[in-house]
Amino acid sequence: SRVRHYKFNVVLKNHTRLCSTKQIVTVNGKYPGPTIVAREDDTVLVKVVNHVKYNLSIHWHGVRQIRTGWSDGPAYITQCPIQPGQTYTYNFTLTGQRGTLFYHAHILWLRATLHGALIILPKLGVPYPFPKPHKENVLVLGEWWKSDVEAVINEALKSGLAPNVSDAHTINGYPGLVHKNCNSPEMFNLNVKPGKKYMLRIINAALNEELFFKIANHHLTVVEVDATYVKPFKTDTIVVSPGQTTNVIIEANNKAGKYLVVVSPFMDAPVLVDNATGLASVRYTTSHPTALSTTLTAPPPINATEVADNFTNSLRALNSKEYPAKVPQQVDHSLLFAVGLGVNPCKTCVNGSRVVASINNVTFVMPNIALLQAHYSNISGVFTADFPAKPPTPFNYTGNQLTNLNTTTGTRVYKLPYNATVQLVLQDTAMIAPENHPFHLHGFNFFVVGKGLGNYSPKTDPTNFNLVDPVERNTIGVPSGGWVAIRFRADNPGVWFLHCHLEIHTTWGLKMAFLVENGKGPNESLIKPPRDIPKC
Ligand code: C2O
Numbered sequence: 001s002r003v004r005h006y007k008f009n010v011v012l013k014n015h016t017r018l019c020s021t022k023q024i025v026t027v028n029g030k031y032p033g034p035t036i037v038a039r040e041d042d043t044v045l046v047k048v049v050n051h052v053k054y055n056l057s058i059h060w061h062g063v064r065q066i067r068t069g070w071s072d073g074p075a076y077i078t079q080c081p082i083q084p085g086q087t088y089t090y091n092f093t094l095t096g097q098r099g100t101l102f103y104h105a106h107i108l109w110l111r112a113t114l115h116g117a118l119i120i121l122p123k124l125g126v127p128y129p130f131p132k133p134h135k136e137n138v139l140v141l142g143e144w145w146k147s148d149v150e151a152v153i154n155e156a157l158k159s160g161l162a163p164n165v166s167d168a169h170t171i172n173g174y175p176g177l178v179h180k181n182c183n184s185p186e187m188f189n190l191n192v193k194p195g196k197k198y199m200l201r202i203i204n205a206a207l208n209e210e211l212f213f214k215i216a217n218h219h220l221t222v223v224e225v226d227a228t229y230v231k232p233f234k235t236d237t238i239v240v241s242p243g244q245t246t247n248v249i250i251e252a253n254n255k256a257g258k259y260l261v262v263v264s265p266f267m268d269a270p271v272l273v274d275n276a277t278g279l280a281s282v283r284y285t286t287s288h289p290t291a292l293s294t295t296l297t298a299p300p301p302i303n304a305t306e307v308a309d310n311f312t313n314s315l316r317a318l319n320s321k322e323y324p325a326k327v328p329q330q331v332d333h334s335l336l337f338a339v340g341l342g343v344n345p346c347k348t349c350v351n352g353s354r355v356v357a358s359i360n361n362v363t364f365v366m367p368n369i370a371l372l373q374a375h376y377s378n379i380s381g382v383f384t385a386d387f388p389a390k391p392p393t394p395f396n397y398t399g400n401q402l403t404n405l406n407t408t409t410g411t412r413v414y415k416l417p418y419n420a421t422v423q424l425v426l427q428d429t430a431m432i433a434p435e436n437h438p439f440h441l442h443g444f445n446f447f448v449v450g451k452g453l454g455n456y457s458p459k460t461d462p463t464n465f466n467l468v469d470p471v472e473r474n475t476i477g478v479p480s481g482g483w484v485a486i487r488f489r490a491d492n493p494g495v496w497f498l499h500c501h502l503e504i505h506t507t508w509g510l511k512m513a514f515l516v517e518n519g520k521g522p523n524e525s526l527i528k529p530p531r532d533i534p535k536c
Pocket residue numbers: 059061074104106243440442497499501
């Protein structure tokens with residue numbers, strides 16, 4: 001294994017999209033940011049220098065950070081922000097992981113433009129569990145607002161209403177669509193040689209939208225999600241939620257031409273519907289450079305739940321001898337989290353109330369000192385360890401409930417002893433409206449053992465759980481008007497954020513944290529904080 005050094009100068013840079021120019025927050029001036037490439041078991045050191053006017057932190061999304069919570073990155077959870085002019089070096093080892101992950105800013109809405117791929121190749125000499133593709137390409141999906149993104153969210157918070165939707169979806173930074181009054185569609189082209197196979201490492205770095213992805217006339221063979229191998233299967237369309245990654249293999253087995261790639265919203269959110277489909281192309285390279293004709297394809301309609309379910313229900317852990325699925329068969333902590341939106345009073349807001357979000361009716365309040373620092377140094381008064389294991393009763397999950405919309409507030413965490421096994425059922429609520437929530441857990445992968453519509457039944461639903469080869473992920477969609485059950489082992493001491501990866505929902509409070517205590521063994525404790533850890 002090796003040590004890989006990266007330097008991230010975080011700088012403002014002008015970028016032009018949809019015929020208008022704005023300053024965005026970037027790594028080394030690039031949007032999307034540079035790709036980090038390492039191998040399993042390598043150590044990665046990223047020296048981050050903050051040259052912008054914002055407080056900053058960067059999260060290595062999906063990296064397990066075993067005992068190195070100080071390098072996880074969510075601001076005020078594991079570290080205080082890197083202040084303007086300051087430097088912090090993230091230092092972590094990619095233990096037992098291989099595949100596609102990504103990094104993104106984890107403060108304010110800076111991740112809109114500060115994000116990039118993090119590729120973990122297998123150890124030297126270890127093959128993929130599928131035939132090696134001719135080439136590999138990264139496809140980062142994102143969202144572009146013509147206005148300043150911090151202004152978009154500040155405006156929403158002031159009014160208490162939902163923020164403006166983005167103006168376009170992007171593929172590797174380009175919208176590829178003809179927009180109102182703008183006739184220069186900048187498009188990403190993926191060049192392929194006829195007869196060859198290509199692996200696409202697809203990352204959803206969008207802020208607020210789950211996305212469909214498909215390519216005209218090409219099947220996608222899914223081989224990996226969230227840096228875990230799956231049993232390969234063919235599909236025409238995949239769904240990728242913010243925070244999720246999917247590796248697919250395509251074969252350039254059509255006649256020479258250009259084939260449209262479409263990225264469109266799969267949104268159950270009544271407040272956030274938009275139609276800005278992002279476009280790219282798969283372009284066959286031929287010896288005679290005649291004009292290639294373009295084959296089009298239509299994206300699935302918005303709310304095409306069946307298309308989404310067909311894909312997600314096909315995902316199974318590879319569960320081979322080399323890569324066994326270590327699903328906890330017994331459960332020490334059984335938790336039920338009701339997740340959804342509500343409203344709280346707000347005198348200065350447009351409707352006299354603001355939209356908020358909650359887990360078990362608790363709207364999480366960010367502390368002023370990072371929770372991990374407070375925990376490590378025994379600073380009292382920063383959080384309480386009394387996060388409710390289940391919703392308050394009576395609690396009407398999926399029924400239309402027009403009373404009791406108000407939530408409570410608090411900085412509450414749930415404490416887990418080292419190595420405890422956890423079953424967590426995430427139940428969507430319909431307090432305002434049923435909605436999909438892609439939930440991300442820091443510091444762990446989890447197994448998706450069950451999923452259903454309506455209210456979760458602790459009596460009957462567990463009998464249908466898959467405890468053999470459930471897919472292993474770090475981000476999972478809680479179905480609109482339904483629930484999902486995950487299991488994980490708390491084998492990583494520290495403080496770990498759990499939140500909806502729709503950024504607006506996180507902002508509204510759809511988040512909490514687990515506090516995992518140190519174990520008694522020699523390698524079961526959180527390491528000491530690095531010397532350059534930022535102070536609040
Ligand atoms: Cu990708 Cu807490 O985030």
